[in-house]
Amino acid sequence: MTTSAAAAQCVDEVVSTFGSVFSSIDGWRVAIEALIASSAGVVGTDAIDPLAESLVLPRLSEPGALVIGAGYVAAPQFLADTDWHLAWWLGHSNTFGLGAADPGIRRLEAEEDPTAESFRDYTNLEWWRVPAQTHAPHITGPYVDYLCTDDYTLTLTMPVTFAEQLVGVVGADLYVNEIERTLLPVVRRIEGPATLVNASGRVVVSTDPHRATGSILRDALAGTTLPCGDTGLRLVLDAA
Secondary structure (H helix, E strand, C coil), X not given: CCHHHHHHHHHHHHHHHHHHHHHHHHHHHHHHHHHHHHCCCCCCHHHHHHHHHHHHHHHHCCCCCCEEEEEEEECCCCCCCCCCCEEXXXXXXXXXXXXXXXXXXXXXXXXXXXXXXXXXXXXXXXXXXXXXXXXXXXXXXXXXXXXXXXXXXXXXXXXXXXXXXXXXXXXXXXXXXXXXXXXXXHHCCCCCCEEEXXXXXEEEEECCCCCCCXXXXXXXXXXXXXXXXXXXXXXXXXXX
């Protein structure tokens, strides 16, 4: 297989892998926006939580699920009965806070009291901040997620809107080591160094051992760069 053919195949695999997750997220967004619209924008946790749970559990329950956490995060002061809220569930392979081999699917217990010492303003985090600014889907990471996974993670999010206003984000977490397991075989078919980076040049997967996951490939535009559809990811070949 030629380098160009192998690279094209790699791009297709990246688009397929992340496109599948974004497709699910978009479906969740549509359902949540429909609920909010049907309530004329007045909705509480008693409606949002069961809907979010019913939407994300099928994806979290898939055998060998790539998605290890998913849900809806409300814009501050949007919900009728609370100012801050995460309707987020963790999958079987997500051992956050437990360390068990299979802790099962469960609700993330997040601190939502802004006066509490352990409270964290999630609107300052990239997975919220960028979709809020761009009104577009976004991939955050790789980064160590101390809120939901405690491990190297990619978080895929997109904005939820009502009457052209941001009312939250919906998204999913993926473990980077699972993405590596999925994508490295096809990346290795490319002759020479090949590195998958996010929109800011942060390394997701690389065949170059000197390019560590999560590091910044500052010369990402020096080599041949192939966009991976509309994911925001790029495949960099033979960068200096």
